[in-house]
Amino acid sequence: xxxxxxxxxxxxxxxxxxxxxxxxxxLGDKWTGPxxxxxxxxxxxxxxxxxxxxxxxxxxxxxxxxxxxxxDGLVQREIYPAVPPRVEYELTERGRSLLLAVKDFxxxxxxxxxxxxxxxxxxxxxx
Amino acid sequence: xxxxxxxxxxxxxxxxxxxxxxxxxxLGDKWTGPxxxxxxxxxxxxxxxxxxxxxxxxxxxxxxxxxxxxxDGLVQREIYPAVPPRVEYELTERGRSLLLAVKDFxxxxxxxxxxxxxxxxxxxxxx
DNA sequence: CTGGATCCTCAATGATACTG
DNA sequence: CAGTATCATTGAGGATCCAG
Numbered sequence: 220x221x222x223x224x225x226x227x228x229x230x231x232x233x234x235x236x237x238x239x240x241x242x243x244x245x246l247g248d249k250w251t252g253p254x255x256x257x258x259x260x261x262x263x264x265x266x267x268x269x270x271x272x273x274x275x276x277x278x279x280x281x282x283x284x285x286x287x288x289x290x291d292g293l294v295q296r297e298i299y300p301a302v303p304p305r306v307e308y309e310l311t312e313r314g315r316s317l318l319l320a321v322k323d324f325x326x327x328x329x330x331x332x333x334x335x336x337x338x339x340x341x342x343x344x345x346x
Numbered sequence: 347x348x349x350x351x352x353x354x355x356x357x358x359x360x361x362x363x364x365x366x367x368x369x370x371x372x373l374g375d376k377w378t379g380p381x382x383x384x385x386x387x388x389x390x391x392x393x394x395x396x397x398x399x400x401x402x403x404x405x406x407x408x409x410x411x412x413x414x415x416x417x418d419g420l421v422q423r424e425i426y427p428a429v430p431p432r433v434e435y436e437l438t439e440r441g442r443s444l445l446l447a448v449k450d451f452x453x454x455x456x457x458x459x460x461x462x463x464x465x466x467x468x469x470x471x472x473x
Numbered sequence: 474c475t476g477g478a479t480c481c482t483c484a485a486t487g488a489t490a491c492t493g
Numbered sequence: 494c495a496g497t498a499t500c501a502t503t504g505a506g507g508a509t510c511c512a513g
Contacts, residue, residue: 222473226504231402232379238459239452240379247374249506252359252367266475275358277507282476292465303474304513313458320454325366327447331440332365338419346349353484376486393495404487409496430494431493 224286245291246321250276250284255310258294259318263309293317351413372418373448377403377411382437385421386445390436420444 227248229241245251250273257272258264270281285308288294293314299305310318354375356368372378377400384399385391397408412435415421420441426432437445 231376233383236379236383236452239455241459242452242455242462243370243373243379246370249358252363252370256360256363278476279508280506283506290466290469291462298475301474302513304476306475313461317454317458320451324447324451325363325369327444328366328369331444332368334440335369335418339417342417397495405496406488406498407486410486425495428494429493431496433495 224283224290242317245287248284250280251288254281254284254288255293255314255318258308258310259315263307266306266308269308288314351410351417369444372414375411377407378415381408381411381415382420382441382445385435385437386442390434393433393435396435415441 227244229237229244232240253273253276254269257269261268261272266281266285269285270276270278273281276284285294285296289296292311295309295311297307297309299307354371356364356371359367380400380403381396384396388395388399393408393412396412397403397405400408412421412423416423419438422436422438424434424436426434
């Protein structure tokens with residue numbers, strides 16, 4: 220058995236939409252977005268570079284997030300045998316294509332986030 | 347202060363992408379997708395109808411999920427004063443437009459889920 | 474430097490009982 | 494019927510220490 224690096228899944232989704240929706244469960248966890256974004260913006264880089272780019276992200280969560288992304292074939296990991304170790308990460312073709320798709324989707328968020336904020340404030344004020 | 351119905355947030359995201367990405371944190375929780383999908387497919391309906399359509403969803407989580415969606419202005423709630431109570435839910439215009447955007451994005455998932463599955467199996471087998 | 478192993482906390486979810 | 498209140502579970506995420 221492989222080590223469990225992730226328990227969350229889209230298993231509760233109806234069969235007919237699971238293939239499309241369960242990627243949302245990957246993107247929905249806390250650090251997948253920032254890590255993908257960093258790799259997209261700054262290109263191939265080392266573990267410690269990503270760490271520096273995202274100070275709030277703990278070492279442990281960076282490792283886990285990268286493993287999940289590697290497992291899904293969104294990120295490629297390359298190890299340079301040396302002392303001290305040197306490991307570089309880079310988006311795969313699939314990873315880049317995902318980011319393009321997300322970007323289109325994110326534009327909905329940009330267009331609507333102010334309205335949503337107003338909606339939330341109205342709702343909270345009404346209680 | 348309003349009752350906390352949700353603690354999760356995109357607060358850790360970089361300022362420049364938070365407006366676009368934090369909707370993913372709403373969609374990323376367990377039941378938002380199924381509930382939106384049900385409302386989209388079956389149209390306006392009662393609390394108990396949604397419950398029946400999603401047997402694995404507990405009453406409590408349905409209530410919470412609907413409140414969050416209502417708070418974001420994605421779902422509208424209408425109460426008919428009567429005994430026994432009758433409450434109907436329906437997607438708002440904003441909710442429908444979100445679903446359209448998700449649909450486009452989900453097509454990436456449909457196109458890639460088999461490759462991702464294979465990638466996962468390879469990764470798990472390699473351990 | 475990379476990242477595995479442990480322990481700990483708390484938010485998300487589930488289960489159950491109760492009520493206007 | 495449509496919730497609310499409570500209690501239990503559990504898994505994501507954080508902190509720290511250790512190792513090749």
